[in-house]
Amino acid sequence: xxxxxxxxxxxxxxxTGLTKGRVVPTDSxxxxxxxxxxxxxxxxxxxxxxxxxxxxxxxxxLRLLPDPEAIxxxxxxxxxxxxxxxxxxxxxxxxxxxxxxxxTILRGVVDSLREEFGLSSEVAFEHEFFDRDGDTPHHPFSxxxxxxxxxxxxxxxxxxxxxxxxxxxxxxxxxxxxFEVVIERADPVTAADRAxxxxxxxxxxxxxxxxRASFTPMLAPGETGAGVHVHFSLQAADGSNPLFDADRxxxxxxxxxRFAAGILKYAPSLAAIFAPLAISYDRLKPHxxxxxxxFLGVENxxxxxxxxxxxxxxxxxxxxxxxxxxxxxxxGANPWLLLAVxxxxxxxxLRENLEPAEVVVGEPQRDQITALPGNLTDALAAFEQDPAxxxxxxxxxVDTYLAVKRVELATTSELSEQEQxxxxxxxx
Ligand code: GLU
Ligand code: MG
Numbered sequence: 001x002x003x004x005x006x007x008x009x010x011x012x013x014x015x016t017g018l019t020k021g022r023v024v025p026t027d028s029x030x031x032x033x034x035x036x037x038x039x040x041x042x043x044x045x046x047x048x049x050x051x052x053x054x055x056x057x058x059x060x061x062l063r064l065l066p067d068p069e070a071i072x073x074x075x076x077x078x079x080x081x082x083x084x085x086x087x088x089x090x091x092x093x094x095x096x097x098x099x100x101x102x103x104t105i106l107r108g109v110v111d112s113l114r115e116e117f118g119l120s121s122e123v124a125f126e127h128e129f130f131d132r133d134g135d136t137p138h139h140p141f142s143x144x145x146x147x148x149x150x151x152x153x154x155x156x157x158x159x160x161x162x163x164x165x166x167x168x169x170x171x172x173x174x175x176x177x178x179f180e181v182v183i184e185r186a187d188p189v190t191a192a193d194r195a196x197x198x199x200x201x202x203x204x205x206x207x208x209x210x211x212r213a214s215f216t217p218m219l220a221p222g223e224t225g226a227g228v229h230v231h232f233s234l235q236a237a238d239g240s241n242p243l244f245d246a247d248r249x250x251x252x253x254x255x256x257x258r259f260a261a262g263i264l265k266y267a268p269s270l271a272a273i274f275a276p277l278a279i280s281y282d283r284l285k286p287h288x289x290x291x292x293x294x295f296l297g298v299e300n301x302x303x304x305x306x307x308x309x310x311x312x313x314x315x316x317x318x319x320x321x322x323x324x325x326x327x328x329x330x331x332g333a334n335p336w337l338l339l340a341v342x343x344x345x346x347x348x349x350l351r352e353n354l355e356p357a358e359v360v361v362g363e364p365q366r367d368q369i370t371a372l373p374g375n376l377t378d379a380l381a382a383f384e385q386d387p388a389x390x391x392x393x394x395x396x397x398v399d400t401y402l403a404v405k406r407v408e409l410a411t412t413s414e415l416s417e418q419e420q421x422x423x424x425x426x427x428x
Contacts, residue, residue, distance in 0.1 A: 004027070005073065005082045006025065008025070008083075008086050010064045011085050011086065011087050012064055012090055012101075013102065013196055013334050014042050014334065015042065015044075015337075015400065015401055017196075017276075017331065017332055017337075018428075019196050022036070032065075033066070034088075035063065035088075036063060036064070038062065039060045039061075039062055039100075040060075043403065045404040047407075047408070049407075051403050052403070054400045055399050062091065062093070063092070065089050067087055070193050072085045072163060073085075076159030077208060078209075080204060087103070089103050099394045100397045102334050103336045105397075106189055106336040106339050106343075107189055108340075110187070110188050110189065113343065116351070119235065119236065120187070120237075122185040122188075122191075122235070123186065123232045124182065124184060124230075125182075125191060125198070125228060125335070126231070127331075128173055128175075128225075129179055130178050130179075131212075131213055132213070132214055133211040134176070134177030136148040140172070140173070141172055141173070141174065149172070151209075152205060152208075152209050152211065155205050155208070156170065156202060156205045156206075157170050159201055159204075160181065165201070166194070168182040168183060170182075173224075176223070176224070185233070189336070192339050195228070195335040199331065214426075215228070215330075215428050216277075217275075217282070217331065217424075218282045218283055221421065224288070225290055225330075227329065228335075228338075230338070232325075232343070234256070241320050243323065246318075251307075251322055256356075257356020258349045258350050258355075259346035259349050260305055260324065260357040262348040262352065262354060263304070263305055263326070263342060264304065264305065266388065267304055268294065268370065268372060268379075269385075269388065271372050271373050271379040272405065273383070275379065276333055276405065277330065277408075278412040281373070281375045281376060283330065286302065287302075290327060291304040291327045293369040293372065295358075296357045297359075298359060298360070300362075303364075304326070304328050305325070305326055306324065306325040308325050310322055331428045332428065348388070380405055383402070
């Protein structure tokens, strides 16, 4: 490899969804080089402390094993040296996978989809965030807002491209000093790797201009939220789109309907994973264009799961384009774990051969759709009570998750709504 940067950040993530890791000199790295990690690190909560009552204590050792396919060169952050980032899987000291490695869990789901149903998936993340130090007059989607963020925006676009993260879009969003970055689709593990890197890259580029970028779902109570929207497709082994059937409602195939049914069925139990912050539930309300209920909607931006439009200008073929968007997630979710549970729930819909989900065209009848939990307390209870969660994720992950999140709830319950928003904005 040419132009190696002197340092390599060996990266993982934990239940906070923040990028964690250790730095090693790049010239000491070769294939199979690992660096140390500690099981109890997984029990570090949002407030930065290892919580009590987790299955890990001061003993035990793990290794971060870089994935040779996931070495990234982060370039173009003004005032910071370029950096190699080696995304790692967490393994035991004998190299066997650690049961709480969320990246390995996602890889397992991807493998099961392929082995059992011959399916693969491509995923594109859309990230919304706020410039907390923006102070110019605002109008949604405006040239003015785009220009107000210059030259940061241009630096960001260049850094995203030069770092190989493949930008699709950079836009001024609806909310006050809110922006969005969309990156191109990739296989699920790569897409989640890039989601993690993108967040830190955005924060870094804004920080270079002494501005604070935050992906927090709510910057102030009742204001516009910021989501992490996950677009995903399915492909059959022959390259065709198994989601597409021109003759069915929403042009969604029977298989697509069963996959969606799995996601809807398990959504209330999974809310603790995809909407994992005390303030996440302020965002998941009607009229926020987030996900106000558990339904599958055609081109509806308040659906938990949206069948996205196809572009047919100049006779473009809709068949390869039809895909889903999962709209309920936010930055609190570790992207590997988020994708793992969404795809796992869809896979479960196929395994259980569920009735295809109803395709809602237009507005749903609110009294006929399942609600998401109304707050994190209820979401954790639903997560804890569903035995499927333990079988999908393992006892250690579930027990650690519950402990970490309940400590977080105890902390946030002492804070006003605005203080909660500020607390999360500093972290995310
Ligand atoms: N800001 C909305 C959310 O919280 C999404 C708006 C959009 O459709 O881009 O998810
Ligand atoms: Mg948006």
